[in-house]
Ligand code: HEM
């Protein structure tokens with residue numbers, strides 16, 4: 001159990017290198033944060049401007065999906081190495097959920 | 111804790127098992143409680159068969175028959191087959207991947223106790239006013255109309271034990287992903303580990319729909335909601351979907367680990383590497399994926415429409431392809447091998463035609479148009495017993511004989527084992543083969559009695575006689591177990607002589623820390639590789655050093671007990687459902703007390719640090735061979 005240790009806390013890893021990495025990551029965080037705020041604004045504007053619902057719904061859904069992806073990759077570290085298994089399970093789950101919802105929409109409620 | 115052997119009193123042993131977090135002991139807990147529920151479910155089955163032995167029989171009443179039928183199915187799937195498989199997974203998988211335990215030993219114990227208390231809760235229904243009686247599928251319109259507390263027992267009991275299963279499944283996923291010994295790549299994992307991995311992934315995705323379904327049912331029955339009540343704007347079909355979105359993957363959760371056990375047995379007793387290892391892995395994963403896209407084949411006659419039926423029919427038939435790949439690979443593993451027909455191998459060989467017969471009727475049922483004829487007849491009963499008994503139960507029996515020495519350090523008697531095998535195999539085919547024809551003649555499933563002179567008498571009698579063969583087989587197995595444990599002849603590391611995987615490289619039973627030094631894995635079937643190069647032991651991958659171990663804990667037991675108590679409160683606070691129309695003022699307080707016990711136990715676990723302990727290098731050096739206690 002204790003055989004694997006987190007590499008990021010490993011003092012042997014070059015200090016300078018780690019600082020550079022941290023800086024890079026910070027930039028990504030700020031960028032994606034700004035993007036997320038921006039998308040939230042678009043969502044609000046789309047609703048408040050009173051466009052037809054047929055346009056607003058898909059816009060909201062797409063924006064929401066993009067927010068989730070940004071959140072996962074830049075804030076929950078899925079962009080880092082070693083998250084292949086996590087991604088596999090996440091996407092399998094998404095697939096299963098999608099099929100379920102699709103069948104419900106088409107053959108139960110339609 | 112000292113590693114020196116010592117004799118302990120009964121209470122000390124009991125306390126040890128109540129608090130253990132050791133995967134090998136949890137395996138024994140799963141095996142004994144799963145075995146117990148298997149006997150309970152078996153007795154229910156015998157009563158069903160006695161009732162149906164002759165026409166117009168009155169051995170049990172119609173109401174009791176419904177309860178027996180429901181409890182038989184529910185018990186066998188949730189409380190016997192799954193826990194028994196978890197028993198073998200716990201006993202073997204950590205050893206096969208060269209780990210000292212599962213990733214979360216505490217959660218492992220919690221998973222067991224949740225299952226255990228859920229199972230006890232469900233079965234207490236027999237003594238508290240009647241068992242559930244709406245079938246193991248508990249379709250909503252029927253179960254919402256069911257009087258008394260039977261269905262409440264079903265809903266709450268399965269909810270509790272389902273949480274345990276989900277926890278255990280996640281635990282195995284994390285274990286297999288993170289705890290493999292150095293050199294144990296994914297494509298070097300033994301097939302039993304692979305199938306456990308895929309089955310755990312199926313648990314992860316399949317149990318939440320069941321949880322949701324049970325949750326909605328709980329609110330409909332106990333808290334006045336109307337999710338499934340069409341007259342109140344609900345939709346009863348949604349339960350069927352939720353149940354089968356869980357239910358079909360569930361049958362693969364059961365069969366995949368059995369496939370894994372058989373794969374190990376075929377390779378071991380053919381003394382050959384498993385044929386087409388990569389194809390086997392791929393087929394296992396593919397079956398897992400496809401398993402989620404076929405659930406509506408249980409609902410062809412509901413009226414989903416021809417498009418939906420066609421899509422699900424084709425998807426269902428597609429599963430036969432990877433399954434066929436596996437069948438052929440097992441046969442090609444035997445081809446040209448130097449086969450020894452031990453008891454496990456007999457089960458494995460018999461499994462191939464038995465399971466294939468079930469697969470073939472499966473494809474027949476998958477033709478949606480034809481299914482209008484088969485659905486809800488004994489043909490379906492024959493189908494699923496061929497796959498579940500011919501696949502899962504044969505796998506469990508084979509695993510019992512195969513892994514008994516690794517779990518208990520003694521060898522089950524081969525002669526008695528073969529008697530069990532033949533009695534069981536003959537009984538199984540006698541019972542269920544003829545049910546195909548009963549179904550084709552139009553005998554509906556889930557009926558309490560049938561009338562004479564319709565050509566159903568003789569086949570039903572034969573079926574009942576077959577069931578008695580299986581019952582005798584199980585009794586012989588129990589006798590075998592008792593004799594073996596009383597004689598207590600200890601065996602060495604590799605009692606079958608042909609072990610291929612890591613578990614056979616260490617003592618039987620293994621010391622509580624499993625591996626003194628983690629082994630270096632140099633390929634598929636690592637122990638076999640070392641044997642072929644003349645080594646008797648695995649090459650260690652690390653120097654001998656202190657081993658970190660988790661402490662035992664009583665908290666999982668308390669957490670599960672709290673939910674068990676709370677379930678009684680939740681159930682009896684519904685006075686309008688109480689059989690005698692009484693209202694129970696104590697129910698709400700009991701619900702709250704139970705929840706407080708569980709939450710309190712969780713708080714203790716979170717707030718109190720438990721760092722475990724270390725076995726020191728010096729003690730390890732003293733402990734030459736090890737062994738449990
Ligand atoms: C080639 C593989 C398989 C196919 C094509 C298949 C197909 C089907 C179909 C179409 C039904 C619905 C029949 C009806 O209700 O009219 C069914 C029922 C069933 N199958 Fe299978 N099946 C397969 C394998 C399995 C396996 C491996 C298991 C379990 C280990 C299994 C367990 C069951 C059970 C328990 C039912 C009945 C559920 C109930 O209504 O209570 N099947 N199968």
Ligand SMILES: [Cu+2]
Nearest residue numbers: 358405407408
């Ligand atoms: Cu199915």
